[in-house]
Amino acid sequence: MNTLFRIHSEGRQLLLVLLIVLGLVTAVVFWQLPSWGWLAAAISLIFYLVILQFFRNPLRVVPQEDDTIIYAPADGKVVVIEETEETEYFKDKRLQVSIFMSPVNVHVNRNPIGGKVKYNAYHPGKYLVAWHPKSSTENERTTVVIDNGNTEILLRQIAGALAKRIKNYLKVGQSVRQGEDFGFIKFGSRVDLFLPLGTKLEVELNQKVKGNKTIIGRL
Incomplete structure (x- = not known):
């Protein structure tokens, strides 16, 4: 499948750390400023998805191996x-x-x-x-x-x-x-x-x- 969505190993650690940080920031905003919580969550999610797409690694096999x-x-x-x-x-x-x-x-x-x-x-x-x-x-x-x-x-x-x-x-x-x-x-x-x-x-x-x-x- 050429469209299979995979995450490259170069991004896995960064994405895990970013997920934790954004989760903590969103939790703090919900706690301190409840009215802004959902906005912070939406911004965090969009930012995370933008970074996530940088590290996608679609599975692609060449149609044929050929020296020429x-x-x-x-x-x-x-x-x-x-x-x-x-x-x-x-x-x-x-x-x-x-x-x-x-x-x-x-x-x-x-x-x-x-x-x-x-x-x-x-x-x-x-x-x-x-x-x-x-x-x-x-x-x-x-x-x-x-x-x-x-x-x-x-x-x-x-x-x-x-x-x-x-x-x-x-x-x-x-x-x-x-x-x-x-x-x-x-x-x-x-x-x-x-x-x-x-x-x-x-x-x-x-x-x-x-x-x-x-x-x-x-x-």
């Missing part, structure tokens, strides 16, 4: 499609596709291809808005390279103005399956893909995509 297909690694909107110089790992020209995750998108990051992790590096940095041209090189970010046996692609998780915590579960030398979770960015941001020149893209600028469902391109 690149699936979207995140939910969001395509904000960059361009040929650019990738200076961290490849040090040559690549095709960049960037997906912006808004606060209402699913924040789970998934492997766009299967293979072996060849590179994984964390870089502290700024918190420019995710659509800023310099966010890819100046913001806090994590860079991962996956080799599927025929070619390598680079993924970059980028923190934004709201997203202040990137989680990445991959390790160099690890074998990964296409579609499995590889990370999480709390409260939205951006994921960049750097693909070989000549990749046949199947998305357009400003198109909305879904992780494990939308095909970004074919190798």
